[in-house]
Amino acid sequence: MTTNFATSPARVRALFERIQQNRYLGLIGLAVALLAPFVTATNYALSVMTSALLFVMLAVGLNIVVGYCGLLDLGYAAFFAIGAYVSGILATRYGWPLLATVPVVIVAAVVAGIVIGGPTLRLRSDYLAIVTLGFGEIIRITANNLTITGGPSGIYGIPGITLLSLDLSSPVGLYYTCVVVVALAVLGAARLGRSRLGRAWRFIREDEDAAEAMGINTYRVKLAAYIGGAIWGGLAGILFGAQLSAISPPSFTFLWSALILMAVVLGGMGSTPGVVLGAIVISVLPELLRQAADYRYFIFGILLIIVMIFRRQGLWPARAAERQSRRDMRKAKEHDLPKAKEVVP
Amino acid sequence: MSTQEPAPLLQVQDLHLDFGGVKAVDGLTLQVNEGDVLSIVGPNGAGKTSAFNCITGFYKPTGGSITLEGVDITGLRPSAIAARGTSRTFQNLRLFGELTVLDNVRAGMHLRLRQNALDALLHTPRFRRSEREATDEANRWLDFVGLRGDRGGLARNLPYGEQRRVEIARALARGPKLLLLDEPAAGLNYGEKNELLDLLHRISVLGIAIVLIEHDMDLVMQVSRRVVVLNFGREIADGTPEEVRRNPAVIEAYLGKDDADEATSEEMSHE
DSSP, rough: OOHHHHHHHHHHHHHHHHHHTTTTTTHHHHHHHHHHHHOOOOOHHHHHHHHHHHHHHHHHHHHHHIITTTTOOOHHHHHHHHHHHHHHHHHHHSSOGGGGGHHHHHHHHHHHHHHHHHHTTTTTTTHHHHHHHHHHHHHHHHHHHTTTGGGGGGGGOOOOOTTTTTEEEEEEEEEEHHHHHHHHHHHHHHHHHHHHHHHHHHHHHHHHHHHHHHOOOHHHHHHHHHHHHHHHHHHHHHHHHHHHHHEOOOOOOOHHHHHHHHHHHHHOOOHHHHHHHHHHHHHHHHHHHHGGGHHHHHHHHHHHHHHHHOOOOOOSOOEEEEEEEHHHHHHHHHHHSSSHHOOOO | OOOSSSSEEEEEEEEEEEEEEEEEEEEEEEEEEEOOEEEOOOTTTHHHHHHHHHHTTTSOSSSSEEEEETETTTOOHHHHHHHTTTEEEEESSOTTTTTTTHHHHHHTGGGGOOOHHHHHHHHHHHHHHHHHHHHHHHHHHHHTOOOOOSSBBBBGSSOHHHHHHHHHHHHHHHSSEEEEESSTTTTTHHHHHHHHHHHHHHHHHOEEEEEEOOOOOOHHHOOSEEEEEETTTEEEEEEEEEHHHHHHHHHHHOOOOOHHHTOOOOHOOOO
């Protein structure tokens, strides 16, 4: 009886770890996303699910900056706004198809990343957070004041997405477009995170000076994280415009930046599955709490506080250890007593 | 100081570093040749680590010049200096604690890995090859420093002595011509110190010049080909371990003026 009490939490934990390390997890997630409309396909459900996907994309993009690189960015919605506005303006005023705006949006996001990141990334931690907060507001207020962005009333009549002759502007078409784009975005961010560049981001997060001592130009690598985040945000902005067909400055307030950041922290900074889960929770939970009417954001807040008290590392923290493949172990054994000369690069 | 010879690996000329009124380094001149094993010793506050930080770019010197293989590196950013073939460890271990041991060593290889963001996104053959090579090389360096602990685990979970080894492996993975070690023996037990001694010999055999700051005189006397003694930010002696041990100025710096006359080299030799 007593042993049962002692072992069962351990067993549950082991099972949870096995699920966490499952390499098919991403495919399972994709299958769920693909099959969801067969369960419920009302316009309301599709719109909630599409918003959740956009949120996932934003959270994964911000995770590059905050989770991997450890740079606190409180103005992430600025990049989202830039993507939405650039594609919206080109589509409504110049009649471009939305897909054709993708390269322009990427360029605009890169430029914005450099303009915002260039001067600010010399700052550390808290100062950076304050400056990014300011830039987020500057972008929104600029959109509010310019005529090309439509001022306070914004841009409306943004067309849906069409791929060659295929019209994807219906709610179902848009949903599946988002599934594909967001799946690629999640995969891409995760792959970047496991590459040379992704490791350099983590080195900076852990110890900037030690990273410099290893020859890593921390300024450029931080800028790369910022640009990466900007591209993810900008592309999400295109989908956002396509979904709502109208955008205006109030769509890009600080609340957005805060909610995206919350998704990253809630899910587990630096953890791809964690951040995806966090984004889904943050975007869907308020909808599920709709019955609570006026109290729903209150309950939402309480739930978030409870999670952060009991699971500070996030719902699904990043996997710490690296499993060594059998091949590596074997290789390591072969070199048990290395000749000094073999090691010279 | 002859000019006919090829430029020394590292030449520090009249280096100054002031913090307000405090002269941390006050006119240091130092030369390191290829294959040297040079120890920098001196009382606490003598400017050893400050000089290290100037050489590696973490502090901007207020005067003087530093050249590496004849190229002026004074005031460059640390990463640029590291890229030119230097590598260092820190006095208080600066590992990436929340990352795996293997990742820590891979940090040293950052500049040599041939892969870009596009390779990573598409998992091209080039990416796979470069990752495989990085893992193999990281394992070889960990073998070289004799790490026994779990390589896939977090660096902070290793015992202290093992963490020291990982830091040296990381510095070696940078592929340096010049390795700067800041108190590598600090906190090590007797057995670990002997292993460090052996490791330093093997590093030297690789043709890497070593500069170490060290308080452990046994280690300094056994491993160094040259010893430089600093006091108040200046060099007060430079020579073989034997010469430095007998140098009156050194004895004075360590024991104070009054004792210097009677003192034997007891304090420095532990023999």
